[in-house]
Amino acid sequence: MENQIQITLPDGSIRTFPKGVSGMDIARSISEGLARNVLAAVVDGQVWDSSRPIDSDAHVKLLTWNDTEGKSTFWHSSAHLLAEALEALYPGVKFGIGPAIETGFYYDVDLGDHKFSQEDFKKVEDKMLELARTKEVFTRTSISKADAIAYFEEKGDEYKLDLLKDLEDGKITFYNQGNFTDLCRGPHIPDTGFIKAAKILNVAGAYWRGNENNKMLTRIYAVTFPKQKELEEYLHVLEEAKKRDHRKLGKELELFTFSERVGQGLPLWLPKGAALRERLENFLRRAQVRAGYLPVVTPHIGSKQLYVTSGHYEKYGKDSFQPIHTPDEDEEFLLKPMNCPHHCEIYRSKPRSYRDLPVRFAEFGTVYRYEQSGELHGLTRVRGFTQDDAHIFCRPDQVEEEFMKVIDLVQYVFKALGFSEYSAQVSLRDQEDRAKYIGTDENWDRAEQAIIRSAEAKGLNTVIEYGEAAFYGPKLDFMVKDALGRKWQLGTIQVDYNLPERFDLEYTGSDNKKYRPVMIHRAPFGSLERFVAILIESTAGNFPLWLSPDQLAVLPISEKYTDYANEIFLLLQEEDLRGYVDHRDEKIGKKIRDAEVSKTPFMLIVGEKEQAEGTVSIRKKGEGDLGSMPIGQFIALAKEEINKNLLKFQK
RNA sequence: GCCUUUGUAGCUCAGGGGUAGAGCACUUCCUUGGUAAGGAAGAGGUCAGGGGUUCAAAUCCCCUCAAAGGCUCCA
Numbered sequence: 017m018e019n020q021i022q023i024t025l026p027d028g029s030i031r032t033f034p035k036g037v038s039g040m041d042i043a044r045s046i047s048e049g050l051a052r053n054v055l056a057a058v059v060d061g062q063v064w065d066s067s068r069p070i071d072s073d074a075h076v077k078l079l080t081w082n083d084t085e086g087k088s089t090f091w092h093s094s095a096h097l098l099a100e101a102l103e104a105l106y107p108g109v110k111f112g113i114g115p116a117i118e119t120g121f122y123y124d125v126d127l128g129d130h131k132f133s134q135e136d137f138k139k140v141e142d143k144m145l146e147l148a149r150t151k152e153v154f155t156r157t158s159i160s161k162a163d164a165i166a167y168f169e170e171k172g173d174e175y176k177l178d179l180l181k182d183l184e185d186g187k188i189t190f191y192n193q194g195n196f197t198d199l200c201r202g203p204h205i206p207d208t209g210f211i212k213a214a215k216i217l218n219v220a221g222a223y224w225r226g227n228e229n230n231k232m233l234t235r236i237y238a239v240t241f242p243k244q245k246e247l248e249e250y251l252h253v254l255e256e257a258k259k260r261d262h263r264k265l266g267k268e269l270e271l272f273t274f275s276e277r278v279g280q281g282l283p284l285w286l287p288k289g290a291a292l293r294e295r296l297e298n299f300l301r302r303a304q305v306r307a308g309y310l311p312v313v314t315p316h317i318g319s320k321q322l323y324v325t326s327g328h329y330e331k332y333g334k335d336s337f338q339p340i341h342t343p344d345e346d347e348e349f350l351l352k353p354m355n356c357p358h359h360c361e362i363y364r365s366k367p368r369s370y371r372d373l374p375v376r377f378a379e380f381g382t383v384y385r386y387e388q389s390g391e392l393h394g395l396t397r398v399r400g401f402t403q404d405d406a407h408i409f410c411r412p413d414q415v416e417e418e419f420m421k422v423i424d425l426v427q428y429v430f431k432a433l434g435f436s437e438y439s440a441q442v443s444l445r446d447q448e449d450r451a452k453y454i455g456t457d458e459n460w461d462r463a464e465q466a467i468i469r470s471a472e473a474k475g476l477n478t479v480i481e482y483g484e485a486a487f488y489g490p491k492l493d494f495m496v497k498d499a500l501g502r503k504w505q506l507g508t509i510q511v512d513y514n515l516p517e518r519f520d521l522e523y524t525g526s527d528n529k530k531y532r533p534v535m536i537h538r539a540p541f542g543s544l545e546r547f548v549a550i551l552i553e554s555t556a557g558n559f560p561l562w563l564s565p566d567q568l569a570v571l572p573i574s575e576k577y578t579d580y581a582n583e584i585f586l587l588l589q590e591e592d593l594r595g596y597v598d599h600r601d602e603k604i605g606k607k608i609r610d611a612e613v614s615k616t617p618f619m620l621i622v623g624e625k626e627q628a629e630g631t632v633s634i635r636k637k638g639e640g641d642l643g644s645m646p647i648g649q650f651i652a653l654a655k656e657e658i659n660k661n662l663l664k665f666q667k
Numbered sequence: 668g669c670c671u672u673u674g675u676a677g678c679u680c681a682g683g684g685g686u687a688g689a690g691c692a693c694u695u696c697c698u699u700g701g702u703a704a705g706g707a708a709g710a711g712g713u714c715a716g717g718g719g720u721u722c723a724a725a726u727c728c729c730c731u732c733a734a735a736g737g738c739u740c741c742a
């Protein structure tokens with residue numbers, strides 16, 4: 017029948033509807049409740065307005081707040097509502113783009129001379145909700161390019177005109193709600209009435225089209241919800257996340273600090289932080305010995321010529337810490353921004369045979385990079401940091417195998433430290449602009465294919481990003497999120513066909529001819545600084561026992577038991593357990609509280625009873641009293657917990 | 668580097684044109700207390716730094732430095 021179409025629903029059922037049926041009509045045919053919650057519909061894989069007529073057989077999925085796409089449609093529509101509110105409050109405002117993001121949305125606007133600040137937030141929120149209550153309907157209209165240009169010329173919005181330049185005539189649509197009309201592909205929720213709660217989160221500057229030569233617009237970040245309660249829950253989650261911020265915990269737990277006198281982005285590791293970091297280094301050192309790495313050590317500076325050879329000077333020289341000059345001769349040295357040139361020279365220190373390969377040089381190398389001041393961020397982005405760096409020099413036929421071994425090592429480090437939620441980003445060349453990369457197309461293709469195959473073979477959750485490759489080669493990065501959901505790169509593996517060429521590295525093959533080795537850069541942690549930052553946020557400062565700066569606190573009930581407490585502590589130290597005795601003239605309740613607050617895993621309480629029996633009373637952080645036991649039993653218990661983690665990586 | 672915001676005691680923060688306040692931490696004393704804060708007293712600040720306006724600036728203005736949230740960048 018010509019006027020009937022077949023709609024396939026996600027459960028596989030097929031229903032017949034009149035031609036021109038909308039997602040909303042379908043929802044209504046199922047239940048009124050569903051119809052009230054439908055935000056949009058997926059029609060043959062594309063998200064459509066729920067009111068848009070469907071003219072032919074299709075697969076349809078109805079979207080609600082519970083679907084990611086439903087949420088992003090909701091937030092995109094909210095961006096239009098924000099724009100409408102802004103236009104009502106600040107006439108003449110011009111609009112850039114206003115997309116939905118992972119949580120919420122933003123709109124880039126040009127408010128002329130008005131500085132959008134905290135005082136404006138409430139006004140705009142109220143206006144948004146006022147407009148939402150009138151249930152303005154979102155309507156879609158196709159418009160010719162000429163008419164669209166005329167509209168925005170009349171309105172004087174140069175940003176929309178700029179956007180229109182790149183759009184194809186005949187595919188341009190406008191969306192309107194209330195008094196606001198925007199250039200938009202859609203789709204949108206049925207009407208603004210779905211939006212019941214709105215919160216402006218912050219404002220930031222953002223260059224038009226992300227280009228720093230363009231004008232800076234005001235980016236207004238906001239979030240909306242279909243229920244007031246959900247907004248409250250969201251704000252609560254944000255508050256909780258802030259408590260895990262590594263900058264806050266780092267200060268509270270006395271792990272690291274910064275000093276203006278030392279300089280921006282140059283972290284100072286306090287004793288407890290240094291202890292934590294040292295544990296991590298030792299952990300990886302042991303794993304690397306088993307994986308066949310050879311430790312090397314290189315200086316913090318290197319001749320400028322070294323970086324001219326490597327190509328880094330040409331690429332980054334102007335944007336780096338400037339060369340250090342010696343007093344009498346015309347010598348120049350650079351603070352090393354990376355370890356690889358030094359390691360290349362170690363490779364060159366003697367002739368290499370094909371039988372020697374692969375060789376793997378590992379170093380916890382501290383490097384210095386002049387990061388832009390606005391980019392510095394706690395320990396995650398600093399100007400001086402230590403990479404758990406290593407360079408593998410191998411034959412071309414060994415690249416893929418070595419690459420996979422490194423993936424194993426990274427996975428094993430992440431697993432031992434409890435990072436289960438990470439993604440792997442494969443960074444390849446920009447598909448169009450290839451001038452910014454050094455090396456031949458042939459080498460790049462080989463490296464890119466090797467990475468993709470290895471990631472696949474290891475079953476990584478991979479995302480491919482074009483244009484994100486380093487200038488010298490493609491890479492595989494392991495990305496982890498911080499407490500606020502920001503993504504950071506931790507582990508990295510990079511294939512490099514370029515440096516061996518520039519340093520003229522070679523090995524003798526079985527035919528007695530010279531060949532060029534391939535280099536793989538890799539760092540499972542990435543940098544100790546960033547890794548510790550993410551570790552703090554993921555554990556909220558509750559480190560596993562083997563990493564905890566203080567593993568235990570011995571708490572005497574009163575000074576009468578000082579000697580017994582010291583005796584116990586000595587026994588623990590002999591077993592390599594770390595901690596302190598709380599000798600302060602305080603009540604036991606106070607000592608317990610302070611140990612809990614500083615997140616010390618075990619408290620050993622000793623008083624009259626323990627001294628008489630030769631025992632300790634154990635209290636575990638967050639769990640409470642475990643009762644008393646002989647010291648030997650506690651030591652066994654603690655060691656068992658330590659080994660539980662360490663055994664994982666010994667396999 | 669750019670935009671917005673912020674900078675008061677070791678920490679968390681209040682105040683605000685008339686020469687500085689709280690809680691915690693710290694020191695001393697009292698207390699010798701059994702599983703998340705015992706009591707008292709004391710010490711501690713060129714109110715980030717510099718300049719300006721003013722009879723008077725921590726407070727208002729300008730510059731610098733640092734931090735926060737973004738943008739750009741990231742070997």
